[in-house]
Amino acid sequence: MSSLHMRTASRAAAPLVSHAARLELLEYYLAHHEDLVRCAQASVDWLARHTGVRRALCLAVDSEASQLVGLAGAGITIDDVELFSLSLSETQDPLVRALFSAEPTVVRPPRVNGHTTRVNVFGASPFTAVPLRGARGTDDEAVGLLLVRPGTSVGSDLTWLATVLGQKIDQIRGRGSLAEEVRKLRRERALFFTIINAVTDPIMLTDTEGRLIVANARAEKLFAATEEESEGRRRAVELNNMLFSAALSRTVVEAPSEARELLLVDPSDGSDLLFEVLSTTVEDPREGTGIVSVLRNITDLRRATEQIEENYQKLRIAEVAVRAERDRLNLIIDSVADPIIVTDQAGATVLMNAPAEELFTVAPDAEDLAQRTVQSNDAHFSSFISGLLLGETGPGEIRRGEIGLMNPSTSEQIPVEAIAGKVLTETGELTAVVTILHDRREALERTRLYEQLRVASDELQMRVQSATAELATQNELLRRQAIELEQASRLKSQFLANMSHEFRTPLNAILGYTHMLLQGVAGDLAANVKRQLTRIDSNGRHLLTIINEILDITRIEAGKMPMQVSEFNLNELVSEVMTELDPVIARSRLAVSARLSADAPIMSTDRQKVKQIVVNLLTNALKFTHQGGVEIGVNFEPGKHMAAVAVRDSGIGIAPENHEKIFEDFRQVDDSPSRQYGGTGLGLAICRRLANALGGRITLQSNIGQGSTFTLSIPAEAPQ
Amino acid sequence: MNDKAHLILVVDDYQDAREMYAEYLQFSGFRVAEAKNGNEAVEQAFALKPDLILMDLSLPGMDGWEATRRLKADDSTKHIPIVALTGHALAGASEGAKRAGCDSFVTKPCLPDDLVVEVRRMLNTVKQG
Numbered sequence: 001m002s003s004l005h006m007r008t009a010s011r012a013a014a015p016l017v018s019h020a021a022r023l024e025l026l027e028y029y030l031a032h033h034e035d036l037v038r039c040a041q042a043s044v045d046w047l048a049r050h051t052g053v054r055r056a057l058c059l060a061v062d063s064e065a066s067q068l069v070g071l072a073g074a075g076i077t078i079d080d081v082e083l084f085s086l087s088l089s090e091t092q093d094p095l096v097r098a099l100f101s102a103e104p105t106v107v108r109p110p111r112v113n114g115h116t117t118r119v120n121v122f123g124a125s126p127f128t129a130v131p132l133r134g135a136r137g138t139d140d141e142a143v144g145l146l147l148v149r150p151g152t153s154v155g156s157d158l159t160w161l162a163t164v165l166g167q168k169i170d171q172i173r174g175r176g177s178l179a180e181e182v183r184k185l186r187r188e189r190a191l192f193f194t195i196i197n198a199v200t201d202p203i204m205l206t207d208t209e210g211r212l213i214v215a216n217a218r219a220e221k222l223f224a225a226t227e228e229e230s231e232g233r234r235r236a237v238e239l240n241n242m243l244f245s246a247a248l249s250r251t252v253v254e255a256p257s258e259a260r261e262l263l264l265v266d267p268s269d270g271s272d273l274l275f276e277v278l279s280t281t282v283e284d285p286r287e288g289t290g291i292v293s294v295l296r297n298i299t300d301l302r303r304a305t306e307q308i309e310e311n312y313q314k315l316r317i318a319e320v321a322v323r324a325e326r327d328r329l330n331l332i333i334d335s336v337a338d339p340i341i342v343t344d345q346a347g348a349t350v351l352m353n354a355p356a357e358e359l360f361t362v363a364p365d366a367e368d369l370a371q372r373t374v375q376s377n378d379a380h381f382s383s384f385i386s387g388l389l390l391g392e393t394g395p396g397e398i399r400r401g402e403i404g405l406m407n408p409s410t411s412e413q414i415p416v417e418a419i420a421g422k423v424l425t426e427t428g429e430l431t432a433v434v435t436i437l438h439d440r441r442e443a444l445e446r447t448r449l450y451e452q453l454r455v456a457s458d459e460l461q462m463r464v465q466s467a468t469a470e471l472a473t474q475n476e477l478l479r480r481q482a483i484e485l486e487q488a489s490r491l492k493s494q495f496l497a498n499m500s501h502e503f504r505t506p507l508n509a510i511l512g513y514t515h516m517l518l519q520g521v522a523g524d525l526a527a528n529v530k531r532q533l534t535r536i537d538s539n540g541r542h543l544l545t546i547i548n549e550i551l552d553i554t555r556i557e558a559g560k561m562p563m564q565v566s567e568f569n570l571n572e573l574v575s576e577v578m579t580e581l582d583p584v585i586a587r588s589r590l591a592v593s594a595r596l597s598a599d600a601p602i603m604s605t606d607r608q609k610v611k612q613i614v615v616n617l618l619t620n621a622l623k624f625t626h627q628g629g630v631e632i633g634v635n636f637e638p639g640k641h642m643a644a645v646a647v648r649d650s651g652i653g654i655a656p657e658n659h660e661k662i663f664e665d666f667r668q669v670d671d672s673p674s675r676q677y678g679g680t681g682l683g684l685a686i687c688r689r690l691a692n693a694l695g696g697r698i699t700l701q702s703n704i705g706q707g708s709t710f711t712l713s714i715p716a717e718a719p720q
Numbered sequence: 721m722n723d724k725a726h727l728i729l730v731v732d733d734y735q736d737a738r739e740m741y742a743e744y745l746q747f748s749g750f751r752v753a754e755a756k757n758g759n760e761a762v763e764q765a766f767a768l769k770p771d772l773i774l775m776d777l778s779l780p781g782m783d784g785w786e787a788t789r790r791l792k793a794d795d796s797t798k799h800i801p802i803v804a805l806t807g808h809a810l811a812g813a814s815e816g817a818k819r820a821g822c823d824s825f826v827t828k829p830c831l832p833d834d835l836v837v838e839v840r841r842m843l844n845t846v847k848q849g
Contacts (some may be wrong), residue, residue, distance in 0.1 A: 501807050504807050504829050506736075509734075509736040509740055511831060512737070512829070512830075512831060512832050515833060516740065516747070544829060
């Protein structure tokens with residue numbers, strides 16, 4: 001790709017070419033008498049500036065190569081100039097033929113006299129080819145051609161120029177090869193572009209409106225795009241041109257020499273690129289005012305700056321955090337009531353908290369005693385810490401020791417336990433020693449208190465032991481008392497049993513003789529004697545009943561009434577009782593009936609005991625009922641293995657509050673000595689005991705005046 | 721009173737009771753012999769061969785159980801029904817009496833009338849047997 005584009009700015013044609021202008025060109029020829037290309041360029045530029053020619057191309061004959069080559073052009077691209085080459089062997093080419101023409105020839109491409117020139121720098125427009133002749137006049141072959149457009153007329157200025165330019169070319173060519181001249185120039189030009197292309201920053205020459213004149217490779221990437229390139233890239237280039245133009249106009253107007261920042265788009269990837277633009281206005285005699293702009297990419301720089309800024313902020317934050325951490329640590333250290341001292345590896349104090357300061361620092365104006373105390377404390381501490389510093393303690397180990405310190409302000413003895421640990425670096429070097437001094441007075445006090453507590457506890461324990469022993473003694477005494485009581489109870493029962501036996505023997509005689517007298521053994525008795533004997537008899541019988549019942553209770557309590565289990569029919573038992581009590585029933589004149597169980601109530605229990613209960617219940621019913629009747633009901637529930645004998649009377653009834661009382665020993669509802677009803681009051685108590693022995697119970701349903709129902713409920717089979 | 725009347729041997733150490741029963745049995749038409757301890761009871765039984773013996777079990781010297789055992793062990797006296805008389809209502813007394821060979825058991829106190837009923841019942845039983 002070509003590295004160079006060049007175009008001329010449009011200019012108005014000068015109305016008149018003055019002598020001064022011609023003189024100026026000739027002076028230039030003199031000043032650059034060895035530079036063929038510059039002279040040619042100056043010539044076409046002069047033509048463009050001072051005459052109506054808008055486009056011009058100067059060609060010279062290279063005798064060695066036998067071709068026409070381009071020297072300079074105005075209004076056409078540099079490529080068109082440099083790449084121009086036409087072999088002189090093309091004799092039919094209008095340009096080659098023009099070389100041999102004495103007068104200027106008008107060439108009309110594409111077709112001139114049946115021949116077409118390869119030259120197309122002027123497009124399809126016709127142009128004038130003016131032969132440039134050397135000093136030897138018109139006879140010779142021309143040294144070159146000056147192609148101008150429009151080629152309407154060849155004025156005196158053009159003719160003059162052709163003459164002086166031809167002579168100049170001839171003059172310079174006479175001293176050296178044209179080709180060498182051209183090559184030298186081209187090398188310089190190539191070097192120039194190599195240099196500016198080597199600059200990584202975009203460099204551009206623009207006109208004052210920002211239109212691109214010369215740009216290096218880097219600038220072209222930003223500001224130039226061909227038709228073949230992508231839509232996005234072309235749009236980016238267009239945008240960059242607009243941005244640059246705007247920036248340039250501001251630079252020119254506001255601050256010509258100041259660097260300013262310009263944000264462009266990278267056409268290759270669309271990313272932002274930040275440039276610093278430095279523009280310098282240059283005056284060129286040929287090109288007029290131009291602006292050279294050097295763009296320095298500061299995107300990375302800006303990014304780096306931002307990074308630095310960010311890092312700095314982070315650093316600041318970290319610093320604040322560290323400071324806060326340190327403050328917190330200081331607060332923690334200060335808040336510890338125990339003295340904390342941090343010493344460096346040489347034993348010098350680095351840090352101490354307030355409690356430590358109280359022990360190890362003293363005001364300079366303090367009294368001597370305090371000064372000496374602090375020195376003494378310091379010496380004690382140093383002696384303790386030196387062991388650690390001398391390496392007597394392994395890494396990670398804690399050194400403990402007891403130090404006797406003294407409070408400088410109060411001269412109070414403070415025994416402390418010092419606990420010191422090493423602070424090592426990552427490489428294991430000792431950097432500091434942290435020592436905590438723990439006041440042992442509290443611990444000592446606690447030990448003392450603990451000892452007191454232990455003594456108290458021991459004492460308490462001893463007391464508890466002695467109390468326990470006493471309790472054990474008491475228990476033993478109670479146990480013995482219980483045994484004695486049991487023995488006493490047994491003796492009592494035995495005594496009562498013996499007593500009742502002893503009672504019976506004389507009572508047997510009393511009742512027997514009374515009975516005999518009443519039977520008339522001693523002959524007929526007077527009525528009053530018979531009545532008196534009857535009193536003896538009934539009281540004797542009562543006494544016998546009492547004795548028998550007392551005997552029953554004592555036997556039950558003494559466990560001397562074992563179960564005599566046999567199988568029997570409860571219906572038959574009830575019938576038997578009724579038969580035995582028939583005389584009593586007859587005397588009562590009450591309606592007494594039995595309602596026997598439909599199922600055969602076969603029992604397997606102590607028949608004698610059951611009978612005794614039923615007799616007692618029926619006797620009671622007869623005794624406390626004055627009118628109405630008594631009914632004995634037998635209920636048998638084989639499924640539940642339970643049997644019940646209920647004795648219901650229409651008697652005086654018993655108030656609910658007395659239901660329990662009547663089952664107690666020697667109790668009747670009426671306890672008064674003058675009570676209406678006879679009996680010992682032991683009957684129900686015995687019945688209840690017997691029922692319990694059979695595994696059953698006696699229940700009562702009754703109320704005053706509503707009769708009573710006593711029910712014996714027992715299991716059909718006696719408990720084992 | 722006649723020779724045909726049954727002879728009852730009343731054995732009891734308590735004189736009042738013994739004489740009371742004896743008196744009432746005589747009043748009721750029986751012939752009565754008395755013994756006040758076990759030895760006398762055995763001697764009298766062998767000598768008199770009574771129709772029935774009323775035997776108090778608690779006796780000084782040889783007791784009622786031992787006397788009963790001896791009488792029941794002898795062929796000449798074993799047929800004589802022995803009705804035990806005891807004030808011991810404690811359980812086992814009647815069992816002991818039966819094991820010793822007593823044919824019936826009456827608990828004191830026992831009214832003379834009731835005793836006579838039992839005596840007659842036992843004599844009838846022997847007669848029928």
